[in-house]
Amino acid sequence: MTSDAAPIKRTRAARVPADQRRAEILVAALDVFGTRGFHKASLGEIAERVGITHQGILHHFGSKEQLLVEVLEYRDATDVADFENAEPPHGPLLLDHLVRTAQTNTTRGGLVQSYAVLSAESVTEGHPAQDSFRDRFTHLRGMIADALADTVPADRRPPEEELDAAASSIIAVMDGLQVQWLLDPERVDMPAAVALVIDALLARWGLAARAADVL
Amino acid sequence: MTSDAAPIKRTRAARVPADQRRAEILVAALDVFGTRGFHKASLGEIAERVGITHQGILHHFGSKEQLLVEVLEYRDATDVADFENAEPPHGPLLLDHLVRTAQTNTTRGGLVQSYAVLSAESVTEGHPAQDSFRDRFTHLRGMIADALADTVPADRRPPEEELDAAASSIIAVMDGLQVQWLLDPERVDMPAAVALVIDALLARWGLAARAADVL
DNA sequence: GTCTATATATAGATAGAC
DNA sequence: GTCTATCTATATATAGAC
Numbered sequence: 001m002t003s004d005a006a007p008i009k010r011t012r013a014a015r016v017p018a019d020q021r022r023a024e025i026l027v028a029a030l031d032v033f034g035t036r037g038f039h040k041a042s043l044g045e046i047a048e049r050v051g052i053t054h055q056g057i058l059h060h061f062g063s064k065e066q067l068l069v070e071v072l073e074y075r076d077a078t079d080v081a082d083f084e085n086a087e088p089p090h091g092p093l094l095l096d097h098l099v100r101t102a103q104t105n106t107t108r109g110g111l112v113q114s115y116a117v118l119s120a121e122s123v124t125e126g127h128p129a130q131d132s133f134r135d136r137f138t139h140l141r142g143m144i145a146d147a148l149a150d151t152v153p154a155d156r157r158p159p160e161e162e163l164d165a166a167a168s169s170i171i172a173v174m175d176g177l178q179v180q181w182l183l184d185p186e187r188v189d190m191p192a193a194v195a196l197v198i199d200a201l202l203a204r205w206g207l208a209a210r211a212a213d214v215l
Numbered sequence: 216m217t218s219d220a221a222p223i224k225r226t227r228a229a230r231v232p233a234d235q236r237r238a239e240i241l242v243a244a245l246d247v248f249g250t251r252g253f254h255k256a257s258l259g260e261i262a263e264r265v266g267i268t269h270q271g272i273l274h275h276f277g278s279k280e281q282l283l284v285e286v287l288e289y290r291d292a293t294d295v296a297d298f299e300n301a302e303p304p305h306g307p308l309l310l311d312h313l314v315r316t317a318q319t320n321t322t323r324g325g326l327v328q329s330y331a332v333l334s335a336e337s338v339t340e341g342h343p344a345q346d347s348f349r350d351r352f353t354h355l356r357g358m359i360a361d362a363l364a365d366t367v368p369a370d371r372r373p374p375e376e377e378l379d380a381a382a383s384s385i386i387a388v389m390d391g392l393q394v395q396w397l398l399d400p401e402r403v404d405m406p407a408a409v410a411l412v413i414d415a416l417l418a419r420w421g422l423a424a425r426a427a428d429v430l
Numbered sequence: 431g432t433c434t435a436t437a438t439a440t441a442g443a444t445a446g447a448c
Numbered sequence: 449g450t451c452t453a454t455c456t457a458t459a460t461a462t463a464g465a466c
Contacts, residue, residue: 015449037339039255042441056450058443113338120335123328123397124252134398141395141402165408168395169388172408176387180356182338183349187356193380193387200415230431257459271432273461 013052022060024050026074029067034114037121038068038129065128072118072132075111091150092210094143095198099214102174103191109182116178141167152205166201173197191215228267237275239265241289244272244282249329252336253283253344280343287333287347290326306365307425309358310413314429317389318406324397331393356382367420381416388412406430 016024028049032041043054043064050056061067080088089097105112122129144167149157157163174194181188191214198211231239243264247256258269258279265271276282295303304312320327337344359382364372372378389409396403407430414424 013450018449021449035340037252037254037336039252040339043443044441052449053451054442055444055452059449064442116335117339120331120394121252123394124255124332125250130398133394137395137398138402161404161407162411164402165404165411168392168403169408169412172389172391172395173384173387173412174391175394176389176391177383179335179338179348179390180352180383180387183345183352187353187379188383189376189380192376193384196377196380197384197388197412197415200412200419203419204415228432233431236431258461259459267431268433269460270434270462274431279460 013050013056018060021050021052021056025057025060025067026071029071030075030114031110033068033071034110034117037117038064038127039121043067068118068128069132072129075114076136088143091147094147095151095202095211096214098144098170098174099191099195099198099211102177102194103215105178106181106185106190109185112178113182116175116182119175120179137171140171144170148201151202152207156206158205170194170198170201228265228271233275236265236267236271240272240275240282241286244286245290245329246325248283248286249325249332252332253279253342254336258282283333283343284347287344290329291351303358306362309362310366310417310426311429313359313385313389314406314410314413314426317392317409318430320393321396321400321405324400327393328397331390331397334390335394352386355386359385363416366417367422371421373420385409385413385416 025046028046029041032046032049035041036045043057046067047054047057057067061070088094118129119133121127122133141164145160145163148163148166152158174190177188177190177193181190192212195211195215199209202211203209240261243261244256247261247264250256251260258272261282262269262272272282276285303309333344334348336342337348356379360375360378363378363381367373373381389405392403392405392408396405407427410426410430413426417426418424
């Protein structure tokens with residue numbers, strides 16, 4: 001039965017300004033990439049959500065890889081927009097912000113799944129998102145290490161390697177918890193666990209618990 | 216040029232006992248699934264490493280999904296075999312063991328990649344490894360929470376939710392660090408970070424640092 | 431137990447009409 | 449800007465010969 005299936009009736013999509021269409025595609029792609037992973041996701045499914053054909057996506061983005069790259073940029077841009085023209089928080093406020101992010105994330109499983117799947121998938125050979133995630137982690141580690149340094153009193157400041165290890169660990173806890181939470185949301189309390197680790201680290205350097213207060 | 220390409224010469228693979236062939240396939244599949252992710256991995260590539268055709272794999276395992284399930288079982292079985300007929304460690308010894316595992320993992324990037332990619336990919340809709348990883352995390356959380364409870368003196372024991380959060384966090388740190396490390400091995404010290412978090416948690420409950428001593 | 435041959439499905443991409 | 453048509457590549461799976 002290869003041929004004469006009733007030609008699927010498609011109402012031609014309305015002609016829409018490129019910027020708007022691109023934005024629609026990015027939203028749909030972020031969702032589909034997250035639900036299926038980059039490799040399993042198909043342009044067809046993304047196109048269907050937008051109401052166009054997959055060729056339309058290629059017209060706007062050129063290739064599936066390029067679409068992914070732009071999706072990740074878009075995701076970061078919306079994250080930054082959360083600060084509403086303000087600077088991202090520094091010092092202890094950044095640590096509070098991380099706990100609050102973990103809290104917020106419990107209400108947006110789709111985004112969490114996108115991030116968890118794509119970040120891990122990015123470690124595979126030649127993955128198009130590899131640089132994006134490597135840069136992201138480098139940047140985050142620096143920001144968090146600085147925030148820790150700003151938070152700890154000068155006379156208790158640990159060696160730099162310890163600050164770096166702590167920064168890596170905090171990011172790792174947040175990321176690792178996402179996978180556990182996605183698989184078993186009832187049994188994993190992301191914000192509580194993030195707050196626990198941050199407070200345990202701060203206590204190590206002589207500071208009173210504070211992250212748990214955010215909850 | 217669709218047809219008469221010189222028929223690729225294949226020397227027919229030696230006939231080998233099924234058990235042995237299955238074992239060879241499992242080893243190759245673990246590696247390829249890890250390198251490419253489950254969805255991008257192809258039976259063809261796995262077969263090539265073993266020196267048979269992809270149909271041979273389907274003969275032994277029936278489907279790609281079933282192969283993945285058996286690969287994960289195989290992986291767990293070899294992990295258990297590490298204890299060489301001994302019980303897995305309990306209490307504080309289990310915590311030491313986790314740090315040592317993080318240390319060992321720095322010498323087996325392939326296995327780490329397999330685990331990182333597959334565990335995250337498993338959260339996608341209908342993924343065949345979902346139950347396997349959910350069960351694995353449930354089991355690990357229980358073991359680690361017990362180990363923590365056994366380690367903390369009775370008069371300082373925190374509420375159960377805190378032990379569970381700590382157990383989730385320790386697993387999360389180990390897993391999250393793997394992704395960062397795979398992307399940037401020079402800049403991420405997995406065992407140091409794991410030891411740091413474990414010691415910070417133990418200190419919170421009045422115990423002297425010990426995990427760092429393992430290194 | 432392994433192969434060749436083939437069915438079947440689905441992907442990403444290109445060309446050109448409208 | 450979107451479509452239809454087509455190309456090309458690659459995948460999983462089945463059937464049957466050896």
